[in-house]
Structure formats: structure tokens, C-alpha cells
Amino acid sequence: xxxxxxxxxxxxxxxxxxxxxxxxxxxxxxxxxxxxxxxxxxxxxxxxxxxxxxxxxxxxxxxxxxxxxxxxxxxxxxxxxxxxxxxxxxxxxxxxxxxxxxxxxxxxxxxxxxxxxxxxxxxxxxxxxxxxxxxxxxxxxxxxxxxxxxxxxxxxxxxxxxxxxxxxx
Amino acid sequence: xxxxxxxxxxxxxxxxxxxxxxxxxxxxxxxxxxxxxxxxxxxxxxxxxxxxxxxxxxxxxxxxxxxxxxxxxxxxxxxxxxxxxxxxxxxxxxxxxxxxxxxxxxxxxxxxxxxxxxxxxxxxxxxxxxxxxxxxxxxxxxxxxxxxxxxxxxxxxxxxxxxxxxxxxxxxxxxxxxxxxxxxxxxxxxxxxxxxxxxxxxxxxxxxxxxxxxxxxxxxxxxxxxxxxxxxxxxxxxxxx
Numbered sequence: 001x002x003x004x005x006x007x008x009x010x011x012x013x014x015x016x017x018x019x020x021x022x023x024x025x026x027x028x029x030x031x032x033x034x035x036x037x038x039x040x041x042x043x044x045x046x047x048x049x050x051x052x053x054x055x056x057x058x059x060x061x062x063x064x065x066x067x068x069x070x071x072x073x074x075x076x077x078x079x080x081x082x083x084x085x086x087x088x089x090x091x092x093x094x095x096x097x098x099x100x101x102x103x104x105x106x107x108x109x110x111x112x113x114x115x116x117x118x119x120x121x122x123x124x125x126x127x128x129x130x131x132x133x134x135x136x137x138x139x140x141x142x143x144x145x146x147x148x149x150x151x152x153x154x155x156x157x158x159x160x161x162x163x164x165x166x167x168x169x
Numbered sequence: 170x171x172x173x174x175x176x177x178x179x180x181x182x183x184x185x186x187x188x189x190x191x192x193x194x195x196x197x198x199x200x201x202x203x204x205x206x207x208x209x210x211x212x213x214x215x216x217x218x219x220x221x222x223x224x225x226x227x228x229x230x231x232x233x234x235x236x237x238x239x240x241x242x243x244x245x246x247x248x249x250x251x252x253x254x255x256x257x258x259x260x261x262x263x264x265x266x267x268x269x270x271x272x273x274x275x276x277x278x279x280x281x282x283x284x285x286x287x288x289x290x291x292x293x294x295x296x297x298x299x300x301x302x303x304x305x306x307x308x309x310x311x312x313x314x315x316x317x318x319x320x321x322x323x324x325x326x327x328x329x330x331x332x333x334x335x336x337x338x339x340x341x342x343x344x345x346x347x348x349x350x351x352x353x354x355x356x357x358x359x360x361x362x363x364x365x366x367x368x369x370x371x372x373x374x375x376x377x378x379x380x381x382x383x384x385x386x387x388x389x390x391x392x393x394x395x396x397x398x399x400x401x402x403x404x405x406x407x408x409x410x
Contacts, residue, residue: 135317136282143316151316153323155309 002084007032010086013051018043033087038073038099041090045075045102053077053086056102059112061120065146069093071120075102092122094145101127119144227297228352229259231345234270236290239277240335241304247338248345260345267293272348274341275321278306284319291325298360299352301344302327305334326360 002010004027011025011034021040026033036044055078062072075088092099101124102109113124114133121142124130132139141148195201196209237245248255255261264270267290279287291300300321305311307321308330321327328351331344361367 134282139281148316152314152318153310153320155314155320 002032002086003027004032007034007086010034010048010051014044014047017047031087032085033089035089035091038090038092041073041075041088042100042102042105044088045077045105048077048086048088049105052079052081053084055080056106056108057085059102059109059116061116061122061144063120063144063146064091071097071122073099073116073122094121097122098125099123100125101130103127118142121145224353228349231260231272231299231349231352232262232264232270233260233272233274234267234290234294235263235265236273237276238279238283238287239304239306241276241306244335244338245274245276245303245341248341253338253342255342255345258346258349267291268295270294271297272299272301274301274303275307275327276303276335278310278313278318279321280317281319284324287321288324296360297352299328299348300325300360301329301331301341301348303331303341303344304336305332308332326364326366328360328363 007025007027010032011022014022014034014036018040021037021044022034023037024035026035034044056075057078058074058076060074060076062074064070064072069091071092071094073090073092075090077086077088078084079086090099097120099122101113103113103124104126110128111133113127114130116122117124117127117130118132118134119142131137135143143151192201192205192209196206201209237243247253249261249263260272267273271294273287273291273294275287291298302308302321306313306318308327310318310320311334329344329348331341333340336344361369
């Protein structure tokens with residue numbers, strides 16, 4: 001982890017390399033995070049990759065309902081030489097859930113982006129094959145969004161069964 | 170209550186082991202005659218029906234399918250190991266092909282996307298076939314009662330549900346023994362006959378397969394004395410006209 005000072009240095013570098021890309025920084029419980037403008041995510045990640053954060057450990061979505069903008073796309077980066085971790089957070093709204101794909105930079109982002117699209121409905125522009133990965137192709141809705149019903153089935157247990165098959169037949 | 174002691178009128182077999190041995194030897198040599206021969210046959214021959222014998226054999230030679238869905242599969246593997254050793258009951262040979270298996274154990278959660286595949290595997294198994302739903306997830310969806318899963322009763326006939334999360338191997342062994350009881354007690358071929366579902370078969374081309382369906386129903390009717398389901402008569406009439 002970069003310490004709080006190191007985080008500010010990285011943020012300053014990013015501000016110079018890609019103006020208006022950094023919205024905020026936070027350092028909480030030893031974890032460094034940078035909140036970025038979603039439209040600038042490729043530039044930011046390109047810069048960080050060149051700087052040594054060559055491994056995308058995870059890419060995942062979050063629904064911050066009821067806060068706006070609701071959806072978050074989080075990139076967890078790892079510098080494998082320095083053993084340094086950094087979280088990059090971008091927030092997009094549900095009305096316009098678009099962010100550009102980073103498959104060109106990190107080929108391993110392919111499936112995580114598909115999963116994020118599957119579960120949260122974030123559209124990754126420029127993704128080579130953006131379709132559902134876990135849910136069936138014809139599934140409607142994005143089940144990990146907070147306003148999606150949990151679903152499930154009412155289950156017939158013995159205690160609420162009118163006729164107990166196999167016992168009182 | 171008064172106890173009466175009296176000599177039984179029916180002939181008693183010799184109690185001494187050596188005497189029984191000599192008795193059997195004489196029988197094999199054809200030297201037993203008359204009452205002795207009657208007595209020998211009475212005590213050494215057991216009569217039953219073919220149906221009972223077949224169901225007894227069927228219940229003691231189930232081959233489960235090598236098929237695991239989730240964490241319950243780990244418990245399922247345990248029942249073939251030395252502690253539970255399901256081979257004692259003739260269940261030991263896990264078959265890797267649905268064509269050779271009699272029993273499918275749904276060991277884990279079935280997602281909506283997996284359900285058609287499970288059903289296809291079940292359809293590929295040959296009759297008589299049986300299904301055990303193992304664990305909470307595929308019986309009542311357990312802790313995963315949400316958008317992603319489907320209970321197994323929704324898409325295939327289940328013979329035995331084994332509750333637990335996951336069930337201990339003992340529980341699964343108990344479930345298997347209950348299945349054995351079921352097979353031996355009620356020797357109906359085919360799950361459609363067992364669950365009164367004859368006529369629910371699906372074919373891609375009902376007219377083309379009508380002849381096979383006819384013979385299939387004939388065979389079932391002979392075995393079970395079942396009536397044919399009306400919708401298929403209608404299908405038959407429509408294609409014949």
C-alpha cells in the first residue's frame with residue numbers, strides 16, 4: 001500500500017497527466033483509493049499501468065443505492081514489484097451506465113467486465129464480446145442491483161402441505 | 170394363561186448338523202423318496218415372483234452417476250469411502266456416463282442456467298432411473314433462495330429428498346437405503362408410471378415418433394395396466410387424418 005503521502009503523490013501525478021480526471025482521494029484503514037471521473041478511466045489506468053501497477057487484481061461493480069450516481073466500477077490494481085495496492089473507483093449513473101472498457105490495457109478484465117455488465121448493467125464501451133456470463137442469455141434485469149427483487153420460490157414444506165404424499169396416501 | 174405343550178404334527182428337519190449333511194447328500198444322489206423328499210424340498214426351496222426377485226436385485230445394484238454440483242458433492246464422495254462404504258449395498262460403481270447410470274444424485278445448488286443441462290442428463294439415463302435431491306439447495310433452495318436458483322422439483326421428478334446443509338454422509342446413506350426400500354417395495358418401471366405422468370413425453374416431431382410412442386405406451390400398459398393419456402390420442406388422430 002502506498003501511505004497517505006504516497007497516495008497524494010500518485011494523485012498529483014494523475015492530475016498532471018490527465019487533467020480533471022481525479023475527483024477525490026481517500027485513505028482509510030491502510031487502503032488507498034482514488035475516485036476518478038468515469039470518462040477518463042482509460043487514461044488513468046494507462047498511466048498507472050506504465051507506472052508499475054501492471055496487475056488488475058479485480059474489477060467489480062457496486063450499487064450505492066440510494067446515493068447518486070448509483071453504480072460504481074472498482075479497479076483493484078497491484079504493483080507486483082513494490083507489492084503495492086491501489087483502488088480506483090468510478091461512479092456512473094443508472095440512466096447512463098456507460099464506461100469505456102479496459103480490456104485493451106488489461107486482457108484479464110474481459111470476464112470481470114462481462115460479469116459487471118451481467119449483474120449491474122454497466123455497459124463497457126469497446127468490450128470485444130459484451131454479453132451475459134452467469135445468468136441465462138434471455139434473462140431480464142440486472143440481479144445485483146439493489147432495487148432488483150431478491151426473488152426465490154415459496155417452498156412447500158411438510159408443515160404447510162395440505163396433503164402429505166407418501167405418508168397419508 | 171395356560172401353556173400347552175404338544176408334539177408338532179408337521180415333519181421336523183433333523184437338528185443335528187451331520188444328519189442334515191447326510192440328508193442333503195442322499196437328496197443329491199437321488200436316494201430320498203416320499204415323505205423325506207417332500208420334507209427336504211419344503212425346507213430348502215423358497216418360492217417368490219419374478220417381479221419381486223427383479224426388484225430385489227434392482228434395489229441392490231444401483232449405479233449412481235458421477236455427477237456433482239457443489240459442496241454436497243464432497244459429502245457424496247465420502248459415502249463410497251471406507252467409513253460409509255456404500256458398496257455394502259451395491260451402490261459402489263459410480264458411472265461416468267448417464268447411459269450406464271440408474272441414479273442421479275443432485276448434490277448441490279442448481280442454477281437456472283444449469284437446470285436444462287441437468288434435465289437433459291436425466292433424460293439421457295435409461296429406465297428404470299431414480300433421482301435423489303441432496304441438500305437444502307436443490308430441494309428448497311436453502312440459503313440461496315433468490316433469483317439465481319431453481320428447485321429441482323420444478324424440472325425433474327425426485328424420488329428421495331435428503332435434507333441438510335450439507336447432509337452428513339450418514340444422511341445420504343440413509344436416503345439411499347430409503348430409495349432401496351422404495352424400489353424393492355414398489356417395483357414400478359419408469360418414473361412416469363411412478364408419478365402418474367404418462368402422456369407427458371415430449372418429442373420434436375410427434376407424428377414421426379407416433380409409432381415408437383405407441384409401442385412405448387403398449388409396453389407400459391402391459392407392465393402397469395395404465396390407460397393412455399388423452400392428449401396423445403388427439404395428437405395421433407390429428408396426424409392420422
